[in-house]
Amino acid sequence: MIRINLLGERKKSFVTLKAPSGPPKSSLLILMLLLVFVAAAAYLYQRYQMLNRELTTVQAQVIDAQAQKDKKQKLLKEIEGFEKRKSLLEARIAVIDELKRNQLGPIQWLNALSEAVDQSQTVWLLSVGQAEDHMTIEGLSTSLNGVANFVATLKRSSAFTNVSINETAVTSISGMDGYTFSVTMDTKVRNLAAKS
Numbered sequence: 001m002i003r004i005n006l007l008g009e010r011k012k013s014f015v016t017l018k019a020p021s022g023p024p025k026s027s028l029l030i031l032m033l034l035l036v037f038v039a040a041a042a043y044l045y046q047r048y049q050m051l052n053r054e055l056t057t058v059q060a061q062v063i064d065a066q067a068q069k070d071k072k073q074k075l076l077k078e079i080e081g082f083e084k085r086k087s088l089l090e091a092r093i094a095v096i097d098e099l100k101r102n103q104l105g106p107i108q109w110l111n112a113l114s115e116a117v118d119q120s121q122t123v124w125l126l127s128v129g130q131a132e133d134h135m136t137i138e139g140l141s142t143s144l145n146g147v148a149n150f151v152a153t154l155k156r157s158s159a160f161t162n163v164s165i166n167e168t169a170v171t172s173i174s175g176m177d178g179y180t181f182s183v184t185m186d187t188k189v190r191n192l193a194a195k196s
Contacts, residue, residue: 108159109135109187116153122146126180130187135160137183140173147181160185 117123122142129136141147147168154163166182 112154112157112159113137116150116157119153120146120150123150133187135185135187136166137185139181139183140171141179141181142173142176144168144179147179151183154183154185159188161188162186 113125113128117125120141123139123146124141125137125139127136127138139147139150141150147165151163151165154160163183163185166184168179168181171178171180
C-alpha cells in the first residue's frame with residue numbers, strides 16, 4: 001500500500017536561542033538595590049556627621065551656660081555679702097545718728113546753764129536732775145538778784161521753756177547770808193531731736 005502524505009512533510013524547525021542583550025533582570029534588580037543601599041548609607045553617614053557636629057555644639061553651649069551660671073552664683077553670693085555689710089553699716093550709722101541727736105541736747109543745755117551761771121556771777125549749782133524733758137536745778141547764791149539774773153538768762157535761752165522758781169530759802173554760806181533755790185524747766189532741744 002502506498003501512502004500519500006497529503007499534508008506534506010513536516011520540517012523540523014530548530015529555534016536557536018540568542019543570548020539576551022544586556023544584563024538579566026535579576027542582575028539589574030541587585031544593582032539597583034546595591035545603589036539604594038549605598039545612597040542610604042551615604043545619607044545616614046552624612047546625617048550622623050551633622051548630628052555629631054550639633055551634639056558637639058550643644059555640649060559646648062551647655063559647658064558655657066554652666067560656666068555663666070557658676071559666675072552668676074558667685075556674683076549673687078558677693079552681692080548678698082555686700083547687702084549684709086550694707087545693712088550692718090546702715091544700722092551702725094542709724095545708731096551713731098541717734099547718739100548725735102541725743103548728744104545735741106545735753107551740750108546745748110550745759111552751754112545754756114554755763115552762760116546763765118556766768119552772767120549771774122553769784123550763783124553756784126548744787127545739783128542738776130533730768131527726767132525725760134523736765135529738768136530740776138538746785139543752787140546757791142549770795143543775793144536774790146543773782147537768782148533772778150540766773151532765771152532770766154535761762155528764760156532767754158533757746159534750750160529751755162517753762163522756766164520757773166519753785167522755792168527760795170535763806171541760808172548761811174561760810175558765815176554769810178545766802179539763798180538756796182530750786183528751778184524747774186522743760187528742755188526744748190530734746191523735743192526737737194526726738195521729732196527729727
